[in-house]
Amino acid sequence: MKQLTGRTCTGTAAFAISALALSACGGSEETTETDAALEEGGTITVWAWEPTLEQVAEAFEAENEGVTVDLVNVGTGDEHYTNLQNAMRAGSGLPDVAQVEYFAIPQYILGESLMDLSEFGADEYAEDTFTDGPWGSVTFGGEGIYGIPMDSGPIALFYNEDVFDEHGVEVPETWEEYEEAARQFREADDDVYITSDQGDAGQVTTMVWQAGGTPFSTEGTDVTVNLTEDEGTAQWAEYWQPFIDDELIMPVAGWTDEWYQALGDGSIASLTIGAWMPANLESAVPDGEGSWRVAPLPQWEAGDSQTAEQGGSSLAIPEGAENAELAYEFMEFAGVGDGVQERLDAGAFPATLEDLQSDDFINREYEYFGGQQINQVLSESAQNVAEGWEYLPFQGYAHSVFNDTVGQAYEGQATLEEGLSDWEDDLEAYGRDQGFDIAE
Amino acid sequence: MTVVSPAVAADPAVRRRRRAGAAGSSTGWAFLAPFMIVFLLVFIAPIIYAIYLSLFRDQLIGGSVFVGLDNYLVAAQDGNFWAGLTRVSLFLAVQVPIMLFLSLLAALALDSGRLYGSSFFRLSIFLPYAVPAVVATLMWGFMYGTRFGLVGNINDSLGVNLPDPLSPDLILASIANIVTWEFVGYNMIIFYAALRVISPSLYEAAAIDGASQLRVIAHIKLPAIRGAMVVAAIFSIIGSFQLFNEPSILQTLAPNAITSSFTPNLYAYSLSFSGGQYNYAAAVAIIMGVITMIIAYAVQLRGIRKDGQS
Numbered sequence: 130m131k132q133l134t135g136r137t138c139t140g141t142a143a144f145a146i147s148a149l150a151l152s153a154c155g156g157s158e159e160t161t162e163t164d165a166a167l168e169e170g171g172t173i174t175v176w177a178w179e180p181t182l183e184q185v186a187e188a189f190e191a192e193n194e195g196v197t198v199d200l201v202n203v204g205t206g207d208e209h210y211t212n213l214q215n216a217m218r219a220g221s222g223l224p225d226v227a228q229v230e231y232f233a234i235p236q237y238i239l240g241e242s243l244m245d246l247s248e249f250g251a252d253e254y255a256e257d258t259f260t261d262g263p264w265g266s267v268t269f270g271g272e273g274i275y276g277i278p279m280d281s282g283p284i285a286l287f288y289n290e291d292v293f294d295e296h297g298v299e300v301p302e303t304w305e306e307y308e309e310a311a312r313q314f315r316e317a318d319d320d321v322y323i324t325s326d327q328g329d330a331g332q333v334t335t336m337v338w339q340a341g342g343t344p345f346s347t348e349g350t351d352v353t354v355n356l357t358e359d360e361g362t363a364q365w366a367e368y369w370q371p372f373i374d375d376e377l378i379m380p381v382a383g384w385t386d387e388w389y390q391a392l393g394d395g396s397i398a399s400l401t402i403g404a405w406m407p408a409n410l411e412s413a414v415p416d417g418e419g420s421w422r423v424a425p426l427p428q429w430e431a432g433d434s435q436t437a438e439q440g441g442s443s444l445a446i447p448e449g450a451e452n453a454e455l456a457y458e459f460m461e462f463a464g465v466g467d468g469v470q471e472r473l474d475a476g477a478f479p480a481t482l483e484d485l486q487s488d489d490f491i492n493r494e495y496e497y498f499g500g501q502q503i504n505q506v507l508s509e510s511a512q513n514v515a516e517g518w519e520y521l522p523f524q525g526y527a528h529s530v531f532n533d534t535v536g537q538a539y540e541g542q543a544t545l546e547e548g549l550s551d552w553e554d555d556l557e558a559y560g561r562d563q564g565f566d567i568a569e
Numbered sequence: 570m571t572v573v574s575p576a577v578a579a580d581p582a583v584r585r586r587r588r589a590g591a592a593g594s595s596t597g598w599a600f601l602a603p604f605m606i607v608f609l610l611v612f613i614a615p616i617i618y619a620i621y622l623s624l625f626r627d628q629l630i631g632g633s634v635f636v637g638l639d640n641y642l643v644a645a646q647d648g649n650f651w652a653g654l655t656r657v658s659l660f661l662a663v664q665v666p667i668m669l670f671l672s673l674l675a676a677l678a679l680d681s682g683r684l685y686g687s688s689f690f691r692l693s694i695f696l697p698y699a700v701p702a703v704v705a706t707l708m709w710g711f712m713y714g715t716r717f718g719l720v721g722n723i724n725d726s727l728g729v730n731l732p733d734p735l736s737p738d739l740i741l742a743s744i745a746n747i748v749t750w751e752f753v754g755y756n757m758i759i760f761y762a763a764l765r766v767i768s769p770s771l772y773e774a775a776a777i778d779g780a781s782q783l784r785v786i787a788h789i790k791l792p793a794i795r796g797a798m799v800v801a802a803i804f805s806i807i808g809s810f811q812l813f814n815e816p817s818i819l820q821t822l823a824p825n826a827i828t829s830s831f832t833p834n835l836y837a838y839s840l841s842f843s844g845g846q847y848n849y850a851a852a853v854a855i856i857m858g859v860i861t862m863i864i865a866y867a868v869q870l871r872g873i874r875k876d877g878q879s
Contacts, residue, residue, distance in 0.1 A: 207842065207843065211842045214845065236629065239629055239630065240629060327824055327825060328824060328825055350630050379716075381716060382821060382822060382823070382824050384821070385821055385822055386711060386714070386717070387714050387716050387717050387718070387822075390716075390717045391716065391717075396716075522629065523629065523844075525843060526843055526844045526845070528843075529829055529839060529843030529844065530829055530839075530843075532824040532825050532828065532829075533828040533829050533830070536824055536825035537825060539825050540736070540737050540825050540826070542737070559844065562628070562846075563628045563629040563630060564628035564629060564630030564631040565629070565630055
């Protein structure tokens with residue numbers, strides 16, 4: 130495992146586990162299965178849309194003679210999973226490595242479609258290598274290790290300082306202040322909103338997560354969906370309903386052309402969004418250059434610092450991949466090895482603790498953000514992610530029907546509470562249909 | 570097309586060829602083989618596979634089991650499916666007549682020979698059809714925007730407050746508008762082509778009899794293009810039932826107005842690709858196929874019968 134840098138070995142992980150890792154740290158000549166694969170060389174196919182992997186693939190090839198990485202973008206998000214699912218069903222044409230977002234991991238684990246990486250020695254990263262959120266996602270309740278975390282999305286408050294200053298609105302530190310700020314904007318200017326929202330499942334799950342909610346839980350094939358009685362969920366629904374009723378939020382869906390324009394012209398004053406947002410802002414909202422800043426996420430109680438994750442991906446090996454050993458070497462390189470630096474240089478937000486805490490990363494100044502060292506806020510957020518959150522083993526489906534149910538509340542057809550209740554019914558019916566035991 | 574097949578069957582040349590085949594020559598089959606292989610592979614096989622798929626249920630827990638016609642029974646009671654079907658039926662009942670009427674007007678205007686620069690009009694009305702549906706929908710999506718789109722601009726400059734075309738109440742009409750824009754030109758070309766083949770002697774006879782233009786239209790032109798109208802209507806009916814591109818693309822702009830079961834096609838797509846319910850999606854697709862065939866066939870029968878009477 131020569132590509133591992135020294136730091137992995139100084140962590141407690143090295144002492145906690147197998148002789149395999151110890152030998153690697155000692156730099157002995159002993160080679161493991163995966164090392165042998167690396168020596169031998171070969172070709173691996175990687176399905177991913179994450180742009181910074183291009184540099185990683187090049188660096189990996191440069192470092193290891195005889196290895197070819199065939200990086201293929203088979204689509205982003207849903208399209209990618211469709212292709213992956215089809216290849217898994219067909220049992221042929223599988224990639225050796227696939228990008229899998231954290232929320233999508235459980236359904237592949239249940240389908241027994243991902244390899245347990247423990248057999249390659251991935252348990253050496255069990256402690257103090259990755260932040261808790263991503264590691265918790267890839268280990269799925271500790272039953273195995275099904276992916277190497279690639280990045281993470283701790284959320285923070287991204288805000289347009291010029292707009293806040295112009296209207297004399299204070300940057301909110303609590304959700305109470307946030308609502309106040311929202312009302313101030315509406316009174317000050319008919320075109321300015323504190324944020325936009327048309328019902329986004331990823332956003333809602335993140336907010337519920339921060340509020341300490343755990344509406345979803347899975348144990349084996351027992352699944353609980355509790356959107357009506359979960360406290361965190363109720364807290365969010367009760368808090369957000371007035372934002373819809375009093376039209377405090379711009380009714381524009383995220384990631385649309387209108388949304389980007391509104392971000393650029395200052396009519397959306399802030400976003401509560403994942404740490405991967407800076408790269409998006411820089412590329413898609415050039416007008417916002419110099420205006421945007423990052424602040425900690427507003428809290429339910431003043432003085433708290435609880436946050437949550439939004440998005441983020443891991444790299445995983447599909448069951449039946451032809452060149453799994455070499456694939457694992459690549460994933461290690463990209464997730465904890467030298468590849469991480471390549472990705473950081475290209476603007477990714479890491480999941481590795483060491484990088485999150487490195488001076489170089491934390492003190493980097495971003496011109497787009499007026500020279501602010503935004504990673505200080507974002508790293509802080511990464512370490513304060515609320516514990517105990519779980520996604521459903523069919524979260525992808527859950528997201529796809531969110532707007533059919535909860536989304537209707539944004540059109541005034543129901544309240545958020547009713548919408549959540551409909552969502553729960555829908556998810557329970559689907560879960561039963563898929564053979565899960567649904568707790569009442 | 571099936572609509573012309575009776576005429577083909579009546580063609581004496583075809584009958585002759587059939588007799589030659591019956592004489593025992595296998596050469597015909599050899600010539601037919603390339604077509605038959607492709608036909609079976611890309612047309613028949615997928616249908617059979619879809620029917621096969623629809624008889625199973627694949628679960629995340631428990632794998633695939635044979636369930637017979639269970640998926641069809643579920644679909645029969647699936648409110649989402651029937652709501653989607655009702656929606657496209659409403660779309661069909663309102664949008665198709667409007668579109669065909671506009672196409673007919675355009676075709677008659679071009680055919681009248683009184684239009685200055687008719688080839689320019691013909692081309693520009695047809696042009697939207699050449700724009701891929703995806704691009705057209707994206708373009709209209711931008712225009713429908715109440716904030717930064719055309720609707721927003723009109724609101725700002727005229728100080729009015731137009732209703733949001735992407736709101737749940739108006740979304741179907743907005744989609745109908747896009748589809749009409751896309752397909753008026755296409756149908757116009759079908760009608761226009763049919764009008765061009767009418768024998769000039771009929772017009773001369775009408776002129777000698779002193780018939781007005783309206784009478785010429787009512788008694789010569791319209792009856793002569795009835796076949797083309799039936800074809801256009803059948804295509805439009807099939808198109809309506811298959812409504813997918815437009816709602817699927819507008820969904821990102823109006824995620825709450827366009828639900829995952831907005832049209833039956835969109836529903837089948839969501840079922841298989843978001844929910845992994847390939848089997849149920851196959852059943853939904855087959856039910857839709859059968860319903861579309863029945864309605865298209867009914868229209869064709871009705872069209873032909875009237876044709877015979879005239």
